[in-house]
Each structure stands twice: as C-alpha cells, then as structure tokens.
Amino acid sequence: MLSSSQAFSGFSVDDLPAAEEFYGRTLGLAVAQTPGFLTIQLPGGAKVLIYPKRNHAPATYTVLNFPVDNVDEAVDRLTARGVRFEVYSRPDLTTDERGIFRGGPTIAWFKDPAGNILSVLNTDQSP
Numbered sequence: 253m254l255s256s257s258q259a260f261s262g263f264s265v266d267d268l269p270a271a272e273e274f275y276g277r278t279l280g281l282a283v284a285q286t287p288g289f290l291t292i293q294l295p296g297g298a299k300v301l302i303y304p305k306r307n308h309a310p311a312t313y314t315v316l317n318f319p320v321d322n323v324d325e326a327v328d329r330l331t332a333r334g335v336r337f338e339v340y341s342r343p344d345l346t347t348d349e350r351g352i353f354r355g356g357p358t359i360a361w362f363k364d365p366a367g368n369i370l371s372v373l374n375t376d377q378s379p
Contacts, residue, residue, distance in 0.1 A: 261301070263300075263368055264303055264366070265302055265366035266304070266308040274364050275292055278333050279333075289302060310369070314361065314370065315368045316370045319375040320373070321375055323372055324352065326360070337350060340353070347360070347361075359372070
C-alpha cells in the first residue's frame with residue numbers, strides 16, 4: 253500500500269527562525285519555509301520536515317545523520333562555522349577532545365539550536 257509513497261521524516265524545534273538559520277546558513281542545506289514549518293531538501297532527494305512545537309523536548313537520539321568522506325575534516329569545517337560537537341566520557345561512549353568517536357563507526361555528534369542530536373559519520377560506515 254505504501255510502497256510507492258514518497259515518505260519523509262520530521263522532528264520538532266522550539267524556534268523555527270533559529271532552525272532555518274542553523275540548517276540553511278550554518279549547515280548550508282536547502283531550506284524552504286512554508287507557513288508553519290520548514291522543509292530541508294537533502295542531497296539525494298530526501299526531505300525532512302521541521303515543525304514548531306510549543307512544549308518541544310529535544311530528541312534523545314540522533315534525528316539526522318550526514319555521511320561524509322572524512323569525519324575529521326567535516327568536524328573542522330563545521331567547528332569553523334560555529335558548530336559545537338558533543339564530547340562524551342562515559343563507560344559506553346567515549347569521544348576524543350574534538351567529539352569524534354572512533355570505537356566503531358567513526359562518528360561525531362552535534363546539536364541543533366533546539367537540542368536535537370545530529371551526526372556526521374564516515375560514508376563507508378553508513379547504510
């Protein structure tokens with residue numbers, strides 16, 4: 253029934269203009285604003301819906317993953333644009349001082365202005 257549907261994912265934020273600035277200018281993605289929400293056009297054709305929610309609570313999981321050829325380079329470039337990567341030092345998850353996890357897939361996590369978790373990870377380790 254849904255096999256031909258053009259499905260898309262979505263998540264909430266608490267400040268739509270801040271989300272538009274972050275996803276459009278900071279991350280450099282194509283963002284379209286429609287009354288009441290944003291649509292991010294991802295490379296490859298996928299779309300993500302971002303909608304405001306008054307009682308927004310940030311996702312506690314990674315809502316969006318960006319495969320890249322080189323995580324170290326992506327971290328450097330995004331850091332230069334003001335993105336702050338999460339540094340973890342837990343028994344089940346430890347990153348280096350730049351926020352890069354190397355104990356499996358090479359991945360680095362960061363948050364959008366609403367606190368939702370995003371990542372960059374090596375392309376050879378993504379689905």
